[in-house]
Amino acid sequence: MTGSRKLLIFGGMALAAFGMLYGLQYALFVEHQTLDHMGGSLAQSFSEAANRNLGQSQTALEQYGETKYDYVRQVDAHSHWIGLAMLMIVLGVIFERVNFSEGIRQVVAFSLLAGSALFPLAVILQTYHHGAAVLKALAVVGSSLVIAALAAAAWGFARPARPLK
Amino acid sequence: MSARRLYIFGGIALIAAGLLFGDIFAVFMLHQNAARQGEALVAASRAVAAGNAAAVNEVFSHLGNVLEDRGTKVDAHVHMIDAGFLALLLALVQPYIALSRQTKKSLATLFIAGGVLLPVGIFLIHYVGLTGSPFAAIGWASVLADSAGALLVVVLIVQAWGFWRYLRSRQLSEPELPGFERPNEDSMPRRALLTGGTILVLLGFLHGAYYAGTLLYEHERMEIAILQGLINAATTGNLDAATTEVNNFGGLAGARAVNIAAHSHIIEFGLLAMLLSFVQPFVFLSEKWKRRWVKLLLGGSVILPVFVLLELKFGLLAGGIADIGGLMVIVGLVGMLVGILRYTGGLDAAERGVTEGAR
Numbered sequence A: 001m002t003g004s005r006k007l008l009i010f011g012g013m014a015l016a017a018f019g020m021l022y023g024l025q026y027a028l029f030v031e032h033q034t035l036d037h038m039g040g041s042l043a044q045s046f047s048e049a050a051n052r053n054l055g056q057s058q059t060a061l062e063q064y065g066e067t068k069y070d071y072v073r074q075v076d077a078h079s080h081w082i083g084l085a086m087l088m089i090v091l092g093v094i095f096e097r098v099n100f101s102e103g104i105r106q107v108v109a110f111s112l113l114a115g116s117a118l119f120p121l122a123v124i125l126q127t128y129h130h131g132a133a134v135l136k137a138l139a140v141v142g143s144s145l146v147i148a149a150l151a152a153a154a155w156g157f158a159r160p161a162r163p164l165k
Numbered sequence B: 001m002s003a004r005r006l007y008i009f010g011g012i013a014l015i016a017a018g019l020l021f022g023d024i025f026a027v028f029m030l031h032q033n034a035a036r037q038g039e040a041l042v043a044a045s046r047a048v049a050a051g052n053a054a055a056v057n058e059v060f061s062h063l064g065n066v067l068e069d070r071g072t073k074v075d076a077h078v079h080m081i082d083a084g085f086l087a088l089l090l091a092l093v094q095p096y097i098a099l100s101r102q103t104k105k106s107l108a109t110l111f112i113a114g115g116v117l118l119p120v121g122i123f124l125i126h127y128v129g130l131t132g133s134p135f136a137a138i139g140w141a142s143v144l145a146d147s148a149g150a151l152l153v154v155v156l157i158v159q160a161w162g163f164w165r166y167l168r169s170r171q172l173s174e175p176e177l178p179g180f181e182r183p184n185e186d187s188m189p190r191r192a193l194l195t196g197g198t199i200l201v202l203l204g205f206l207h208g209a210y211y212a213g214t215l216l217y218e219h220e221r222m223e224i225a226i227l228q229g230l231i232n233a234a235t236t237g238n239l240d241a242a243t244t245e246v247n248n249f250g251g252l253a254g255a256r257a258v259n260i261a262a263h264s265h266i267i268e269f270g271l272l273a274m275l276l277s278f279v280q281p282f283v284f285l286s287e288k289w290k291r292r293w294v295k296l297l298l299g300g301s302v303i304l305p306v307f308v309l310l311e312l313k314f315g316l317l318a319g320g321i322a323d324i325g326g327l328m329v330i331v332g333l334v335g336m337l338v339g340i341l342r343y344t345g346g347l348d349a350a351e352r353g354v355t356e357g358a359r
Helices: A003-050 A054-093 A102-125 A133-158 B003-049 B053-096 B101-128 B140-169 B188-214 B216-235 B239-282 B287-314 B316-358
Strands: none
Touching (some): A003 B003, A003 B140, A003 B216, A054 A102, A054 A133, A054 B053, A054 B216, A102 A133, B003 B053, B003 B101, B003 B316, B053 B101, B101 B140, B188 B216, B188 B287, B239 B287, B239 B316, B287 B316
């Protein structure tokens, strides 16, 4: 088995297990509380408005927005880690069909692994620093690595196989 | 049945069941649930206008129930399909898992059991609630779902350990899946599934990047602005404006939902097509029928996400066509599953014949 295939299969399995463990701990210790907080903030916002406490209503609405911002990104990171890991394993099985030299294949495989780990990580880190430009840029870099690697793999699949020496 | 065949059969069955559940949910529950959310928000705005905080809390308790109903069904659909994907993946890597045949078979049985129990547990969360639970926020259905999720993680960790053992010994534990190297294996169905699948995944990534870059943050800002407008209209007693804001909220929720659904479905179907390209040698059907199922599956894989996106412009007509696309994928998948059943049936009969001959 070539180095690029090992990188994709082993990296993919490790990333899938990590993504699942992350999802499991989130579901056990954070998700229910977050959903309660999110629903509670929105209800409180309307409730305060009914009592004509408009300042508190707005504060509660902002809390709802912030909690939902975090929740969406936590769930997105969990699902993207696992989804990208599955793609890596699939590509790992057929990576010999990518008609490039092993050196280029290793670069493509590494880009896919790095992008698949980095993109969801940058998304999660945004929950600690809302709207941080550096983290948005990291997410863009991570997703660009994944897209470029997949485009390269598709190109490699489409290229005719070199004749055997 | 070997571990690999258990994963292939169980994986395709889980994916087909998950897709069918998703189609039933989309046709009979999704739009009705959205309408109930809108009704609840209108009721909340009326309660705010009347200055009735107790009624507001009652409405939001009901709204939470409506959202939980929708959320658990979407999660059950997604997790059942993802467990199926993972099962197919594990079928592919079985030759590289250096564990005994019996251990691998037991792991496959545990994985399929976990893959069934996880979505079942999630589905039951809404109906079981906190009945008889000793925990403050987690009910028995959540415990079932979390335990099944933990089971999947454990199986995956053991598989990774088996792969590590393979890397050290370099000995395949069973023959590799028939590859693309032999010309007779590089058939049209396999190539079409692999190429089509890669293109679908790439299109999904590009759409996701476009959505995240141009719409995600804008939608988040709009949601808060609409809710603020709704509250302001209600407190000033402008009920018509409040109703307009509720409609805007529904429109925004719809725009988000179709973009996310199109993004996730096109990638899922692309990955499915790529995975199915590997199991084609196990589909015991004539080449003509294999091609038919592949065309149906790839056609549905394009129709569903495209028409989900078009729902914003053409409404339920596009939604209906998207559902037909989903049905096409299911029929293509079940067609292949029948071919795999015929293959495994033939293998089992042959194995029995060998055993009886040895006696």
